[in-house]
Amino acid sequence: xxxxxxxxxxxxxxxxxxxxxxxxxxxxxxxxxxxxxxxxxxxxxxxxxxxxxxxxxxxxxxxxxxxxxxxxxxxxxxxxxxxxxxxxxxxxxxxxxxxxxxxxxxxxxxxxxxxxxxxxxxxxxxxxxxxxxxxxxxxxxxxxxxxxxxx
Amino acid sequence: xxxxxxxxxxxxxxxxxxxxxxxxxxxxxxxxxxxxxxxxxxxxxxxxxxxxxxxxxxxxxxxxxxxxxxxxxxxxxxxxxxxxxxxxxxxxxxxxxxxxxxxxxxxxxxxxxxxxxxxxxxxxxxxxxxxxxxxxxxxxxxxxxxxxxxxxxxxxxxxxxxxxx
Numbered sequence: 001x002x003x004x005x006x007x008x009x010x011x012x013x014x015x016x017x018x019x020x021x022x023x024x025x026x027x028x029x030x031x032x033x034x035x036x037x038x039x040x041x042x043x044x045x046x047x048x049x050x051x052x053x054x055x056x057x058x059x060x061x062x063x064x065x066x067x068x069x070x071x072x073x074x075x076x077x078x079x080x081x082x083x084x085x086x087x088x089x090x091x092x093x094x095x096x097x098x099x100x101x102x103x104x105x106x107x108x109x110x111x112x113x114x115x116x117x118x119x120x121x122x123x124x125x126x127x128x129x130x131x132x133x134x135x136x137x138x139x140x141x142x143x144x145x146x147x148x149x150x151x
Numbered sequence: 152x153x154x155x156x157x158x159x160x161x162x163x164x165x166x167x168x169x170x171x172x173x174x175x176x177x178x179x180x181x182x183x184x185x186x187x188x189x190x191x192x193x194x195x196x197x198x199x200x201x202x203x204x205x206x207x208x209x210x211x212x213x214x215x216x217x218x219x220x221x222x223x224x225x226x227x228x229x230x231x232x233x234x235x236x237x238x239x240x241x242x243x244x245x246x247x248x249x250x251x252x253x254x255x256x257x258x259x260x261x262x263x264x265x266x267x268x269x270x271x272x273x274x275x276x277x278x279x280x281x282x283x284x285x286x287x288x289x290x291x292x293x294x295x296x297x298x299x300x301x302x303x304x305x306x307x308x309x310x311x312x313x314x315x316x
Contacts, residue, residue: 014190021197028204037215038229039282039310044302122291129287132224132313139228148309150302151295 040135042120042146059115061108061143063101063134067123069094071101071134073108080111096130098137105141118143124151215239215284215312224287227316235278235310236264238297240285245297254296261304280308 059078063071069091075084084107089100108115118138122131135146214232217223218241238257239246245254252260265277281301285294301309 014194017194018190018197021194021201024201025197025204028201028208032204032207034207035217036315037217037223037232038226038313038315039232040226040228040313041230042309042311044298044307044309124290124292124295126291127287128285128289128291128294128311129224131291132226132287132311135311136226136228148298150299151292 040132040139040146042135042148044147044150058117059112060117060119061105061115063118063120063138065096065120065122065126065130065134066091067125069096069130071096073101073104075108075115078108078112078115080108080115084108084111096134098133101134102137102141105138105143109142116143117145117147119147119149121149122151215282220286221284222287223284223312223314225316226313229313229315230310232282232310232312233280236261236281236306237312238281238283238301240283240289240293240297243293254300257297257300258303261301261306265305277305279306280310281306282310282312284312 057077060076061078062074062076064074065071071089071091073087073089075086078085084104087104089097089104091097092100120131120134120138131148135148138146214234215237218239221241236248239249245252245257247257247260247264250260261281268277269275283294283297283301298309
């Protein structure tokens with residue numbers, strides 16, 4: 001009687017696996033998005049909602065962008081020192097100084113954590129990228145509600 | 152045919168079988184005409200590629216289409232882009248859902264868009280958010296008209312499209 005040899009070592013057929021991986025790679029390469037696009041969510045700052053007289057005034061911070069790149073920060077209805085309520089941050093090479101803005105906003109937030117609403121008032125000549133950079137910095141510091149005011 | 156002649160000793164060798172502890176075949180074959188491809192390394196490379204591409208996969212890529220030469224501003228603290236009506240500003244022209252409109256007609260076009268939405272989806276509230284897609288070098292005096300028009304048409308939530316840092 002012929003003795004049957006059972007192979008204890010066997011090889012997995014890798015060809016279907018390679019086929020599957022190749023198909024996956026082709027599909028993913030075709031549908032790949034190389035630039036991740038997000039959204040900076042803002043609200044219309046003025047005239048969006050009807051004003052209710054009984055509503056308690058929320059502390060609000062305004063960032064006014066000057067055409068020179070200077071920034072003026074006005075904080076209203078917040079319990080912070082008077083010298084911090086009106087700040088001016090000079091421009092750096094004609095661009096808004098984001099580092100100084102970040103420092104000032106952190107100081108305001110550390111004194112009154114209720115200040116979570118920030119409204120940006122750009123000038124007519126303000127660049128879109130500068131407006132977004134300021135909003136990004138404001139969000140980074142911890143402001144939740146962002147608004148943009150029309151001219 | 153393969154079991155007889157020179158091919159028997161020269162072709163179809165398995166790499167695993169050659170180094171098997173139980174039945175090593177490595178000693179038997181002295182010469183090889185054809186070499187077997189080592190598929191493990193290929194599968195490793197393919198797997199790494201698939202993982203990398205899966206990590207980069209994004210389902211929101213087709214919401215907006217970037218024209219050549221258009222550079223979106225960059226932001227680190229951005230949110231996920233949702234499917235909303237898109238206002239695109241390209242070379243001084245305004246496009247609402249890829250249809251060119253004048254800034255003076257934008258409010259009417261946005262209200263019309265809301266009306267159409269309500270006709271298609273009866274009983275549902277029309278969206279109040281829209282996406283603005285513009286080049287980073289735009290000036291606000293140009294954007295101002297769009298912001299005002301969207302507000303007048305009842306779109307209170309504005310989403311500026313940005314590139315995530």
